[in-house]
Amino acid sequence: MPACWLVAAVGVRFRHKAAALGRTVAPIQLRLIAFGDKAAYPSPIEGEGHLRPISICPAAKRRYAPRMTQAAFPDLRLRRTRRTGWSRAMVRETHLSPAHLIWPLFVCDGSGNEEAIASLPGVSRWSVDLLVERAKEAVAAGIPCLALFPYTQTDRRSENGGEALNPDNLMCRGVAAIKQALGDDIGVLTDVALDPYTSHGQDGLVNDSGYVLNDETVEVLVGQALNQARAGADIIAPSDMMDGRIGAIRAALEAEGFGHVQIMSYAAKYASAFYGPFRDAVGSRGLLKGDKKTYQMDPANSEEALREVAQDLAEGADSVMVKPGLPYLDIVRAVKDNFAVPVYAYQVSGEYAMIEAAAAAGAGDRDALVLETLLAFRRAGASGVLSYHALHAARLLGA
Ligand code: PBG
Numbered sequence: 001m002p003a004c005w006l007v008a009a010v011g012v013r014f015r016h017k018a019a020a021l022g023r024t025v026a027p028i029q030l031r032l033i034a035f036g037d038k039a040a041y042p043s044p045i046e047g048e049g050h051l052r053p054i055s056i057c058p059a060a061k062r063r064y065a066p067r068m069t070q071a072a073f074p075d076l077r078l079r080r081t082r083r084t085g086w087s088r089a090m091v092r093e094t095h096l097s098p099a100h101l102i103w104p105l106f107v108c109d110g111s112g113n114e115e116a117i118a119s120l121p122g123v124s125r126w127s128v129d130l131l132v133e134r135a136k137e138a139v140a141a142g143i144p145c146l147a148l149f150p151y152t153q154t155d156r157r158s159e160n161g162g163e164a165l166n167p168d169n170l171m172c173r174g175v176a177a178i179k180q181a182l183g184d185d186i187g188v189l190t191d192v193a194l195d196p197y198t199s200h201g202q203d204g205l206v207n208d209s210g211y212v213l214n215d216e217t218v219e220v221l222v223g224q225a226l227n228q229a230r231a232g233a234d235i236i237a238p239s240d241m242m243d244g245r246i247g248a249i250r251a252a253l254e255a256e257g258f259g260h261v262q263i264m265s266y267a268a269k270y271a272s273a274f275y276g277p278f279r280d281a282v283g284s285r286g287l288l289k290g291d292k293k294t295y296q297m298d299p300a301n302s303e304e305a306l307r308e309v310a311q312d313l314a315e316g317a318d319s320v321m322v323k324p325g326l327p328y329l330d331i332v333r334a335v336k337d338n339f340a341v342p343v344y345a346y347q348v349s350g351e352y353a354m355i356e357a358a359a360a361a362g363a364g365d366r367d368a369l370v371l372e373t374l375l376a377f378r379r380a381g382a383s384g385v386l387s388y389h390a391l392h393a394a395r396l397l398g399a
Helices: 003-020 027-034 060-062 086-092 129-142 170-185 214-231 244-257 273-282 305-313 326-338 349-360 366-381 388-398
Strands: 101-108 114-116 124-127 145-150 187-192 235-238 264-271 319-323 344-345 384-387
Touching: 086 244, 101 129, 101 170, 101 388, 124 129, 129 145, 129 170, 129 388, 145 170, 145 273, 170 187, 170 214, 187 214, 214 235, 214 244, 235 244, 244 264, 264 305, 264 326, 273 349, 305 319, 305 326, 326 344, 326 366, 344 366, 349 366, 366 384, 366 388, 384 388
Parallel strands: 101 124, 101 145, 101 384, 145 187, 187 235, 235 264, 264 319, 319 344, 344 384
Antiparallel strands: 114 124
16 A cells, blocks of 8 residues: 555544544644554554554654543542542552562572672572572562572682683573573573673773773673573673673674573663662672773763663664663653663662661661552553562562
8 A cells, every 4th residue: 555545544543533632633743643652553454453653752642642631629539539449459550560570689609508798688699509499489479580690709700700701600500500490480681791700890891091991891791691691591681881782792692593582781771879789799899999980871861861772772672771770760761651662670789778778767668668669660661670679579469
């Protein structure tokens, strides 16, 4: 069918819809609306399937938004629907379930070994055998995916982070053990970045002046990602913020027979003060000189986050992440509104520690704080949340 007919047919349909809503809509707007939202506007042409959604027209979406009610008090009493639990359940707009949670776990050496992390009360590093036990608990609680981070033995850390390429490193052993025990009962997401393996705590290779080199680092990250995929990783999650790493990793995965392995890109990752306890957990805090501001994003920026997301999607990311979480819910919403893709948020270690500190200080109820913050991510548009509270929250939700 000629393109002009299609546009005309769509135009007629949307002129009717607009008329029903009492709106006047110019033809150019009709075209924008027609291409704006796949779910709401299936193709009017039989057999044509859906119009391809593009996401550059939020303004058109806004124009077509349902109108707010005109009723005034007392005809309008918004408390009516809030009066009882059953009614609140009926009008609830957002839902949180264990399926929305990804549980980050830290892996350490040895066996039967649990190491507490002082700045993350309630979170431990687990040796591989105990890691598998945690994975079984996650499955029982309905959590679909784990994220692994290694605490590399000190004598295995080096200037170039070569341990990241060792097929027998902690990360690979952890992935393989979980996959062997549980197969596809749970997904395993692996972190790609060099900071758990370098003697300087940076996420990449550094030059003499301490600057993190981009292209040289990407080459190593590709090797690291393949190493993890060979061990059985289901989702490769680059958290390093080098330019061009998603495309390079995607190409390598395809070439090596890992076309089915997903990439969840830490696309909008900010240089944040909320990562401190995590660096204790992977043992990089004391090693890190300086900061990560030459590669992680400036917390002042949001347009730049959209450019990062656009680039990573164009390079083949299956899903994207915003990190940290709660202070960046505006970014989660902006990404969701601008790109019709799965968006994840990472409620990072410092956020976890703040909730625990607040609960310990009697400033709020722990369970309520956990569930409210996780729900807030969903309301902001997140498909899911990485949270150290995941197991606890999943059990609360399942109870
Ligand atoms: C490093 C990495 C960090 C986190 C995940 N991957 C820390 C950093 O960038 O320094 C932080 C997670 C958290 O704080 O919970 N590649």
